Amino acid sequence: MSRIGVYKAVVFAVGCLPLAAVTASLFADPTPDPYERLAHTTGEFALRFLLLTLLVTPLKDVLKLKRLGAFRRTLGVLAFTYTFFHFLAYMVFEAGFDPAFVSEDIAQRRFILFGMLAGVPMFLLGVTSNNFAVGRLGRKWKKLHMLVFPLALFAALHFFMSVRGDDKGEAVFYLAAFALLILYRLGRWGLRARRRRAAAA
Template sequence: MQPASSRRWRGAGIWALYAAGFVPAAYWFWLGATGRIPGNAIKEFEHVLGIWALRFLLATLAVTPLRDLAGINLLRYRRALGLLAFWYVVMHFLTYLVLDQNLNLAAILADIAKRPFITIGMACLVLLLPLALTSNAASIRRLGKNWNRLHRLAYVVVLGGAIHYAMSVKVVTAEPFLYLVLAAALVLYRPFRGRIARRRRPAAGLRARPEQSG
């Protein structure tokens, strides 16, 4: 059991991360609301929310390799990073729904069915839902090993998100390519995790508790 003061600091750090995490959305919302986004403001806002969703997804999946390979333990922030990714995807989706498509349901459904990059984005949002709903201590206890299995969907979502981004741009420039490479590296790391960690720390090996794997 940790002392109460250490638990309080830990909680404060996590709330600080949530507060900082929502700054880009709040800042760009303010820019948009005050007419300060040049060019196509809706597209820009959509872009910012999508990019931050992807960044938080990548950060969530980077927690395990950072701990294994660099000894930096950010495990206590992983849930907040994952939930920030989820809320950015929801905001990105709402921007598309309300500002981009003006809640025109027929156009939205046609878009989801006909434009593969939108279909992939939508699939990622649907897959993120059970992850967000089970990202609490009660679900981890209730689902046991199945919790880990379910949360492997995060690998599909990060790859899907990076592919969705690359497909949404007319020309694949360095930025979407970099996100694709990072997503692929973070997913490909998982099957090699045990071997890499054993080679780096032969004596300590890997101590993976159920909620820490992945």
């Protein structure tokens, strides 16, 4: 394994520690309602790793460190891992794998709807975050992974709407951060398009 491969493995292992910790805590200190603890931890870290994934490109541009790009997929897989366990916690402890309950919940609670809207593209990105998929999809792979931007907004809205009361500071932070990162990417694409047109003129 290359040095960068070792670093990526370490990042992934460290990134999984909160998941291991909350799982261990559920066995060490059983609670009548494990859903709250598991859903909160997995949801929060899914957002954090999604934010870090989108931060890679701006940091790479500003710091002039191309090697940072090698960690984007690792961080994305971590975001997918936490999203998967967040969804699993909902299905096991809240919905009981009952499709009728899920359908009714989506219709009644908007934050569940936005969670599902974020979950579907996250699943697509998660299962294609490997070298086989990159080779198989070719140029379509990059287009598919553009779904990360609407996904991020849906995830932030899911979190914002799920927060009860007036304590929405953290949720507002994620909404603002994802919006700024999307604007950065749009500006970056616009600049590249102008350069291509200027070069072709």
